[in-house]
Amino acid sequence: MRFVIEKRNERSKRMQILVPLVSLVISALLGSIVLLFCNANPLQTYAAIINGAFSSPMRFQYTIAKMIPLLMCGLSVGIAFRLRFWNIGAEGQYVMGVIGITWVMQFWTWLPAPLLLPIGILMSFVFGGIWGGIPGALKANWKVDETLVTLMMNYIAIGIAEYLYISAWKAPKGNMGTVKYPEVAWIGRMWGKIHYGVIIVLILVVVLYFVLYKTRWGFELNMIGKNSEAARCQGVSIKRNIIIAMLISGGIAGLGGGINSAAVTHCLTSGVNSGYGFTGIIVAWMSGLNPFISVLVAIFLAALQTGSDALQITMNLPSSMSGVLQGLILLPLLAGNIFIDHRLKIVNKKEVI
Amino acid sequence: MSNLDFITKLLAATLAMGTSLTYATLGEVFTEKSGVLNLGVEGTMLMGALSGFAVTYFTSSLILGLLIAILAGALFSLIHAFITITLRANQVVSGLAITMFGTGLANFLGKKIGPELNGYNLVGLNLPVRFHNISIPLLNRLPFLGAFFNVSVLTYALYLILPLSWYYMYKTKYGLALRAVGEAPRTAAAMGINVNKNRYLYTILGGAFSGLGGAALSLFFTPSWNDGMTGGMGWIAIALVIFSTWNPGRVAIGTLIFGGITSLQFAIQAAGIRMIIPAQFLAIAPYFITLVTLVFMTINAQRKEGHFASPSALGVAFAIDEK
Numbered sequence: 001m002r003f004v005i006e007k008r009n010e011r012s013k014r015m016q017i018l019v020p021l022v023s024l025v026i027s028a029l030l031g032s033i034v035l036l037f038c039n040a041n042p043l044q045t046y047a048a049i050i051n052g053a054f055s056s057p058m059r060f061q062y063t064i065a066k067m068i069p070l071l072m073c074g075l076s077v078g079i080a081f082r083l084r085f086w087n088i089g090a091e092g093q094y095v096m097g098v099i100g101i102t103w104v105m106q107f108w109t110w111l112p113a114p115l116l117l118p119i120g121i122l123m124s125f126v127f128g129g130i131w132g133g134i135p136g137a138l139k140a141n142w143k144v145d146e147t148l149v150t151l152m153m154n155y156i157a158i159g160i161a162e163y164l165y166i167s168a169w170k171a172p173k174g175n176m177g178t179v180k181y182p183e184v185a186w187i188g189r190m191w192g193k194i195h196y197g198v199i200i201v202l203i204l205v206v207v208l209y210f211v212l213y214k215t216r217w218g219f220e221l222n223m224i225g226k227n228s229e230a231a232r233c234q235g236v237s238i239k240r241n242i243i244i245a246m247l248i249s250g251g252i253a254g255l256g257g258g259i260n261s262a263a264v265t266h267c268l269t270s271g272v273n274s275g276y277g278f279t280g281i282i283v284a285w286m287s288g289l290n291p292f293i294s295v296l297v298a299i300f301l302a303a304l305q306t307g308s309d310a311l312q313i314t315m316n317l318p319s320s321m322s323g324v325l326q327g328l329i330l331l332p333l334l335a336g337n338i339f340i341d342h343r344l345k346i347v348n349k350k351e352v353i
Numbered sequence: 354m355s356n357l358d359f360i361t362k363l364l365a366a367t368l369a370m371g372t373s374l375t376y377a378t379l380g381e382v383f384t385e386k387s388g389v390l391n392l393g394v395e396g397t398m399l400m401g402a403l404s405g406f407a408v409t410y411f412t413s414s415l416i417l418g419l420l421i422a423i424l425a426g427a428l429f430s431l432i433h434a435f436i437t438i439t440l441r442a443n444q445v446v447s448g449l450a451i452t453m454f455g456t457g458l459a460n461f462l463g464k465k466i467g468p469e470l471n472g473y474n475l476v477g478l479n480l481p482v483r484f485h486n487i488s489i490p491l492l493n494r495l496p497f498l499g500a501f502f503n504v505s506v507l508t509y510a511l512y513l514i515l516p517l518s519w520y521y522m523y524k525t526k527y528g529l530a531l532r533a534v535g536e537a538p539r540t541a542a543a544m545g546i547n548v549n550k551n552r553y554l555y556t557i558l559g560g561a562f563s564g565l566g567g568a569a570l571s572l573f574f575t576p577s578w579n580d581g582m583t584g585g586m587g588w589i590a591i592a593l594v595i596f597s598t599w600n601p602g603r604v605a606i607g608t609l610i611f612g613g614i615t616s617l618q619f620a621i622q623a624a625g626i627r628m629i630i631p632a633q634f635l636a637i638a639p640y641f642i643t644l645v646t647l648v649f650m651t652i653n654a655q656r657k658e659g660h661f662a663s664p665s666a667l668g669v670a671f672a673i674d675e676k
Contacts, residue, residue, distance in 0.1 A: 038465040144651045152644040159637030318464040323457020330450040334442040
């Protein structure tokens with residue numbers, strides 16, 4: 001007797017709900033083992049994480065403020081993944097976005113004040129778009145492996161950013177970071193830590209949902225992702241679509257950087273590569289590339305981070321617990337995913353496949 | 354300081370640093386050659402560095418520390434193997450999850466499993482024992498090359514492991530099987546090679562090497578434990594796999610160049626020389642050169658309609674009954 005994994009005739013609806021739920025339970029159990037090993041009470045710790053993320057208006061605001069760039073990166077990666085273009089470069093595209101807006105804020109000061117922010121935001125989209133477009137063009141024209149190119153370009157972008165905030169664009173005062181953007185060009189606060197960027201990102205979610213699910217272009221992207229050969233036969237230009245999708249994907253990640261720096265940091269400084277781009281990959285993947293579900297996943301992951309930050313004080317546990325939990329949530333989910341379109345079958349040894 | 358002195362010191366630092374990088378890169382070459390992309394190197398290295406350090410700290414045994422680090426690396430890549438080979442999940446996402454999990458867990462445990470006196474923290478502790486450089490008499494007096502004969506056991510071991518790996522991969526039937534499962538898994542299966550068994554084996558081997566590379570950092574190079582002490586070395590290793598064109602024989606070239614570039618930054622700073630090139634540009638050089646190499650190799654291979662160096666089935670799960 002042995003186990004065989006067999007393809008289902010169609011995706012199992014039941015499993016689509018069951019797998020994430022069971023995965024979550026398994027994650028919590030695995031996390032408990034780590035916590036017990038460190039003499040921490042798992043239930044108390046999980047309660048502390050939830051408290052740390054939601055229990056007061058300020059904490060809730062922190063979580064939402066963190067959700068905004070995370071969601072942007074998730075949406076960005078989601079577009080590329082639709083084409084099975086494994087863009088893991090959202091981190092670099094995000095950083096380029098911050099560089100783009102900072103460039104406008106530093107050197108385009110001749111612009112009329114009300115234009116500074118819109119043009120800065122636009123430039124963050126352009127910079128991110130270029131950083132995404134390069135691997136897109138390389139893949140489309142010469143089939144250069146996009147995973148490796150986008151990975152390398154992350155570190156190149158981070159290096160450029162470091163050079164800029166440590167030496168070239170460094171403010172006269174202090175030892176790193178650029179001069180703060182003019183205050184007129186900041187994105188304002190709506191409620192405590194929550195800024196108007198949240199409206200931009202939610203509009204983007206709706207627009208993307210419409211574009212990806214209701215337009216011809218969205219349909220083409222899906223077709224390429226499902227079966228690029230069939231798409232080609234239908235006359236869909238794969239080259240063009242890859243490049244356009246990557247320009248937009250990179251642009252949105254860049255936009256995330258632009259919005260976050262205009263609303264929160266107000267300059268280019270260390271910590272610009274905060275990992276939103278990498279976590280964005282998880283947002284995209286966990287949401288099944290659906291923009292609306294991305295919102296929920298982004299809130300969940302942002303809460304996990306702010307909640308874990310609070311653990312330091314409440315439970316005397318290192319904040320790196322968020323990394324542990326993120327990994328522990330993702331791994332069972334990845335593992336369980338196969339059961340959505342496969343089933344486990346027990347066969348007798350004599351039976352030959 | 355004389356020029357000769359400077360270069361010898363630079364070479365020594367390069368070798369010390371390049372050792373970790375070489376182990377990790379070599380491991381990933383084996384893994385990718387079998388068709389599995391493991392982006393978990395960074396997290397795996399950190400787990401190796403942490404477990405090696407902790408075990409050596411508590412037992413005063415370097416051998417035990419190394420063994421546990423290798424085991425930790427193997428275990429972490431086993432997770433990746435199970436998820437991507439048996440359960441055929443996306444290798445990119447799984448690898449990232451491994452890195453995230455490994456980094457988080459290592460940093461977390463580093464603050465929790467230390468001695469009570471240090472607040473359960475491992476940061477800032479000194480090891481009772483560590484790997485030292487062993488010099489070979491006479492050979493170590495050679496100009497320049499002398500640096501190669503005044504290194505730790507971990508580096509000497511590489512002088513054997515690298516050529517042996519090359520021989521194994523290109524001259525033995527096991528190596529043939531390894532390359533076959535990465536290039537043409539379907540054909541390999543038809544030839545009676547167990548594709549997934551091979552992939553498991555080399556993914557675990559790759560992880561073991563990554564763990565060892567991490568331990569080389571915490572038991573020899575630094576030697577200490579610090580949060581995120583690999584500082585992106587795992588990602589450089591993934592870059593260097595491309596630079597070496599997936600050939601174990603060329604791994605050392607890449608790791609020496611890039612270990613050298615990194616040491617050069619420190620050496621120049623220490624020597625107080627004013628730099629023409631900003632340090633940040635030196636730091637991104639490995640990534641930039643790798644990027645150019647990758648693009649050039651790919652385009653070149655297509656122009657000649659020849660064979661590109663990357664394993665054809667890299668990143669694709671294999672199931673006999675599915676296309």
